Amino acid sequence: MDESDDSELSGLIRKHATMYRASQELESSVRTEITLQAAAGRRPIWFLARHWPIWRTVGIGFGFGIVSTVLAIFMLGQPGESSVLERELVSSHVRSLMVSHLTDIASSDQHTIKPWFQGKLNYSPPVKDLAGEGFPLIGGRLDFLNGRTVAAIVYQRHGHLINVFIWPDSSNEHRKQTTGQGYNLLKWNVGNMQYWAVSDLNDIELKTLPSLLR
Amino acid sequence: MAYARDFETLVLPHLHAAFNLARWLVRDDPVAEDMVQDACLRAFRYIGALRGRDARPWLLGIVRNNCYTWLEEQRIAPGQVELDEHLIDTLASPVHGQEGDPCAALDRKHTRQLVDTAIRNLAPPFREVVILRELEDMSYAEIAQIASIPIGTVMSRLARARAELRISLATLMEGRGNG
Incomplete structure (x- = not known):
């Protein structure tokens, strides 16, 4: 198979093979x-x-x-109006633990705390010392939530701090239990007051709180 | 649009070469047209990647890959290719009866059938180097680019393809002579 052989074959193909055209x-x-x-x-x-x-x-x-x-x-x-509020509640709770601003008024005496809110809020949040029930009162604080100033009452249970946020709102009386960022949230209403408890306390113990605060 | 103009001046002139390669590889007109059409769409989409290089081997490379994908699918779901092979055999056989015809035009036609059949009988990797080298007059380097193989492989495949063609043509001529 030398060069001439190849060129002969090439010539044959080039001359005779079909060139298809588009x-x-x-x-x-x-x-x-x-x-x-x-x-x-x-x-x-x-x-x-x-x-x-x-x-x-x-x-x-x-x-x-x-x-x-x-x-x-x-x-x-997912995030309706309520979950925005829930996030705010959790943030507020976390902040209260972080910046050593847990209470504006530290007292286990409900008769000290309740009057303290007077003149600071246009409502009087219910404050109860529950030391006998295992929820000692730590203090009270003003907080800003949901576009308004609210009362935050701080309780403790076996070393777990509980923020109970209270403000007047009777628009939604449904009880609600949820979690956010690992914290338990519990919402309930008493009269025209809305309560939100936020804590790392387990939800079973937390659930005993509403009846105690009644 | 500038890209459409680029396509028109760079790619479209090689449409015949693209179709010729596709037609030889898939051995079916409508399928070959599909292959070319799809290759052109791809060429348009990736025309920026061309960056001033020669569009001809580039386009033929896309065409070739399309055809190989199709051939692979046919191999997995066989039928058409085998059938086509049969068709070629039966088409080539009438040559026998016309053997002594003195008409030159008819003789040219027979020769074309012989050559076409011999090329068709090559396996695609050998068939494509023959088509690109002999019919499209492309350099070894360009063929290497199109088929994504080293230049040395192009040369060895071409040599083997030619050897097979010689044997195949000799057999076909013999069959014709005996007819």
Whole structure:
């Protein structure tokens, strides 16, 4: 198989083998497709791998769409007005433990604390010493929650601090128990007062508090 | 749009070469058109990656990959390719009866059928180097780029393809002579 052999064979192929040509239809359909793509603002994306199949791009787009839809539904469904409040309550509780501002008035005497709130709030929060029931009163504090100044009464149970936030609100009388960032939250109403207890105390012991404060 | 204009001047001139390669690889007109159409869309999308290089081997590389993907799918779900092979055999056989025809035009037609059949019978990796080298007149370096193989492999495949073609053509001629 020398050079002349090769060139003879080459000549035979070049002369006789079929050269297929793209049809006019193919050319115009390619042109149309590109015009459509360009008109649709479909910019070339060359940062993807060259052999990245189109269906994979479509698939990823689809997947992304589904995930973001689910996320959107989840997030829209989750944080209503109440959970914003819940987050505020937890933050307030955490802050009260952090910045050594647990109480504005430290006293285990309810008769000291209750008058202290007078002139600071336009309502009188119920304060009760529950030392006999195992919830000694630690003190009281003013806090800012839900766009208003509220009373925070601090109790303790086996070393766990409990913030009980109280303000007048009878719009929603449902009892509620929930958690946020590992803290237990309990909401209840007495009269026209809304109570929110926040603590790292277990929820069973925390649940005894509403009846004691009645 | 600038990209569409780039496509028009850089890619579109190689449409015939793209179709020729696809048609030889998949051996079916509509399938080959699909391969080329899809390759063109990809070429348009990735045209920025071209950065002034020659679009011809680049486009043919995309076409080739499309065709190989399709061939692979056919191998997994067989039918069409095998059938096509049969079709070629039956198409090539009428040559026997026409053997003594003095008409030169008819003889050219027979020769074309022989050559086409011999090339078609090559396995795709050998068929493509013959098409690119002999019909598209591409350099070893360009073929290496299209097929993603070293230049040395291009040369060895071409040599083997030629050897197979010689044997195949000799067999076909013999069959024709005996007819």
